[in-house]
Amino acid sequence: AQRVTQPEKLLSVFKGAPVELKCNYSYSGSPELFWYVQYSRQRLQLLLRHISRESIKGFTADLNKGETSFHLKKPFAQEEDSAMYYCALKYSGGSNYKLTFGKGTLLTVNP
Amino acid sequence: DADVTQTPRNRITKTGKRIMLECSQTKGHDRMYWYRQDPGLGLRLIYYSFDVKDINKGEISDGYSVSRQAQAKFSLSLESAIPNQTALYFCATSDSQGAGVWNEQFFGPGTRLTVL
Numbered sequence: 554a555q556r557v558t559q560p561e562k563l564l565s566v567f568k569g570a571p572v573e574l575k576c577n578y579s580y581s582g583s584p585e586l587f588w589y590v591q592y593s594r595q596r597l598q599l600l601l602r603h604i605s606r607e608s609i610k611g612f613t614a615d616l617n618k619g620e621t622s623f624h625l626k627k628p629f630a631q632e633e634d635s636a637m638y639y640c641a642l643k644y645s646g647g648s649n650y651k652l653t654f655g656k657g658t659l660l661t662v663n664p
Numbered sequence: 665d666a667d668v669t670q671t672p673r674n675r676i677t678k679t680g681k682r683i684m685l686e687c688s689q690t691k692g693h694d695r696m697y698w699y700r701q702d703p704g705l706g707l708r709l710i711y712y713s714f715d716v717k718d719i720n721k722g723e724i725s726d727g728y729s730v731s732r733q734a735q736a737k738f739s740l741s742l743e744s745a746i747p748n749q750t751a752l753y754f755c756a757t758s759d760s761q762g763a764g765v766w767n768e769q770f771f772g773p774g775t776r777l778t779v780l
Contacts, residue, residue, distance in 0.1 A: 562704060596668075597707075597754065597771040639706060651697075651722075652769060656706035 555580040555644040559655035566630050567663050574625040574658045576614075576640030585643040586623040588614055589654070592636045600625075600638070610634070630662045666691040668772040670755050676778045683742045685775050687755030695758045696738040697769065698722075698730060700751040707754065713738055714760065745779040752776050 556579040566572050578584055588600040601609045603616040603623060614625045623640060640655040668689045677683050687696065698710040699722075709722030711730040719730060727749060731739045742749055755772040 559706075596773050597756075599768045602768075651709060651712065653709075653723075654699075654707040656704060 555582075555642055555653050557640050557642045557653055557655035559638075559640055559658050561658045562656070563659050563661070565661045565663060568632055569629050572627050572630040572634070572660065572662070574638050574640075574660065576623045576625065576655060578621050578623065578640075578642050580621075580642055580644060582644065584616065584618070584621075586614075586616055587641045587643070587652070588612070588623075588625050589639045589641055590636050591639070597639070630660075632662045632664055635660055635662045668755060668757055668770055670753075670772040670775050672775060673773065674776045676780065677745050678780050679744075679746055681745050681779075683745050683777065685740045685742075685753055685755075685777070687738045687740070687772055689736050689755075689757045689770075689772075691757055691759070691770060692735075693757035693759040693770070694735060695760055696732065697756040697758075698728075698738065698740045699754045699756065700724070700749075701754060701774070702751050710740065710753075742777075742779075745777075747779045750777060750779045 558577045560575050587602045589597050590600040591597045612627045614623050616623050637657050637659050639657045641652045643650045671686045694715050697712040699707045701707050708724050710728050713719050713732045716732050729741045753775045756769040758769045
């Protein structure tokens with residue numbers, strides 16, 4: 554069965570410090586992973602997806618199949634990055650996919 | 665702007681009451697989902713629908729039912745609410761016809777439900 558693990562419920566860093574939110578997955582198929590973010594009092598939104606290999610708001614994430622990880626990184630955290638972050642795995646075959654989410658990491662960036 | 669809306673945004677009810685949460689979307693998407701969010705448990709899929717005639721159970725469907733009244737509407741019902749159904753409920757949509765392999769899920773603002 555597919556599973557997404559985010560080992561840290563809470564992560565606190567200072568402004569300007571590097572930040573890494575960890576995500577590990579378990580899936581027998583070909584994985585597609587995503588990071589979703591939920592800012593305070595806002596709806597959940599897609600931050601980035603591994604297939605795009607993009608950098609959004611300074612965040613990057615590389616899929617490491619050997620370590621089954623998809624950690625989210627930013628070299629210099631900003632206060633506006635404070636939010637709840639969810640790692641998600643797309644599963645099921647063909648076009649009928651679903652997402653399974655990790656339990657989330659609440660990131661607080663202190664001034 | 666095309667959007668995903670949920671009503672009500674907040675609801676307090678009593679154990680045993682029947683509750684319906686509604687989701688509407690103007691994005692023209694064919695796929696709709698219901699999730700619940702609990703602190704420390706993340707988002708868990710309750711039900712999903714890939715088109716009007718397709719309804720599927722998610723990982724935690726017990727105690728819930730859904731109705732896809734139209735492509736744009738997907739309702740979640742709690743037939744007899746219980747306190748452990750207190751949570752934040754999110755509706756989401758996606759488009760199976762979008763470009764590329766991945767079709768992003770777009771979330772509504774959420775409904776905060778409290779069952780006393």
